[in-house]
Amino acid sequence: MKTIAFYHNKGGVGKTTASINLAAALRQMNYRVLLIDLDAQANATFATGLVKFQFDEEDDIKARNISHLLESSEFHFIPEIVRQSQYFNDPELDIIPAHVDLIEKQDKLTKYTATRIRLNNKLKLVDDRYDFVIIDAPPSRDVYAQVALITADYLIIPSDLKPFANQGLPTVQQFVKEEINETRQSMGKNNLKVLGILPSKVSTNSKYLDYVLPRQKNAVIEQYGIPILDSMVFERVALSNCLNKTLQVGDMLYPDPKSIFKFDSNSDSAKEFIKLANEVLKKVEVS
Ligand SMILES: Nc1ncnc2c1ncn2[C@@H]1O[C@H](COP(=O)(O)OP(=O)(O)O)[C@@H](O)[C@H]1O
Numbered sequence: 276m277k278t279i280a281f282y283h284n285k286g287g288v289g290k291t292t293a294s295i296n297l298a299a300a301l302r303q304m305n306y307r308v309l310l311i312d313l314d315a316q317a318n319a320t321f322a323t324g325l326v327k328f329q330f331d332e333e334d335d336i337k338a339r340n341i342s343h344l345l346e347s348s349e350f351h352f353i354p355e356i357v358r359q360s361q362y363f364n365d366p367e368l369d370i371i372p373a374h375v376d377l378i379e380k381q382d383k384l385t386k387y388t389a390t391r392i393r394l395n396n397k398l399k400l401v402d403d404r405y406d407f408v409i410i411d412a413p414p415s416r417d418v419y420a421q422v423a424l425i426t427a428d429y430l431i432i433p434s435d436l437k438p439f440a441n442q443g444l445p446t447v448q449q450f451v452k453e454e455i456n457e458t459r460q461s462m463g464k465n466n467l468k469v470l471g472i473l474p475s476k477v478s479t480n481s482k483y484l485d486y487v488l489p490r491q492k493n494a495v496i497e498q499y500g501i502p503i504l505d506s507m508v509f510e511r512v513a514l515s516n517c518l519n520k521t522l523q524v525g526d527m528l529y530p531d532p533k534s535i536f537k538f539d540s541n542s543d544s545a546k547e548f549i550k551l552a553n554e555v556l557k558k559v560e561v562s
């Protein structure tokens with residue numbers, strides 16, 4: 276079982292889009308995939324079709340979500356919390372959802388050191404059930420980000436390579452070095468392996484690709500010393516449209532989000548995610 280976290284401390288750079296579609300790509304290659312949403316915004320939970328309800332009283336995520344795995348080492352294990360994505364991908368994949376409640380629970384969870392190692396320990400109990408665990412992390416350095424990066428074997432940093440995203444990179448490096456790796460060492464875990472920056476929301480403008488992108492990539496490698504993946508996720512309408520699909524039932528509109536593969540398996544974006552999946556497979560040495 277290989278665990279990969281998508282993390283950057285900047286929001287809106289494509290972490291959720293990349294994590295759900297990489298998870299979908301690996302799943303449709305028949306790997307057994309578990310996607311974990313650790314962001315209180317619950318965007319990955321929504322994007323995989325788990326939020327079909329329109330009213331609070333129909334909310335079935337509140338009682339069983341990622342926060343329950345973090346609250347206790349004696350109760351709530353992965354098989355009780357996990358669910359399947361809904362009309363999201365073929366085949367569907369397993370999800371541990373997040374809920375806005377994570378904001379309410381944050382102070383309490385932050386107080387206890389053990390919160391940070393429980394997901395790691397509970398995943399060990401199911402390591403024969405999954406080939407890949409993909410974690411969508413929040414854009415912060417809070418307890419949920421700590422859980423994500425303490426649990427993961429590998430880190431992918433999605434970035435649009437623009438100045439504000441670049442300026443966040445030293446913060447990511449410092450967080451990993453000073454908080455994450457120190458904790459991992461005390462648990463007897465190896466340091467987090469940085470697979471690289473995933474250029475994300477990349478403009479398809481040919482002048483940009485010829486002149487600006489190569490300079491941006493060089494600047495990042497030289498200034499921050501972080502590798503850049505060969506794969507890229509280009510900015511394409513299909514990728515945001517597949518998330519925003521809706522279904523009309525009577526006079527109600529329900530969210531009906533799809534992975535890029537279920538939405539349009541021949542799209543350029545689908546091919547980009549297959550390429551990313553193959554690069555990841557090669558870099559984490561799974562065949
Ligand atoms: N490659 C892309 N092409 C088009 N839209 C994208 C792409 N990646 C992300 N988006 C859109 O940008 C917004 C932020 O992306 P998201 O994946 O939620 O970022 P993050 O998780 O880092 O906050 C969303 O509305 C998403 O649909």
Ligand SMILES: [Mg+2]
Nearest residue numbers: 290291314318
């Ligand atoms: Mg997100």
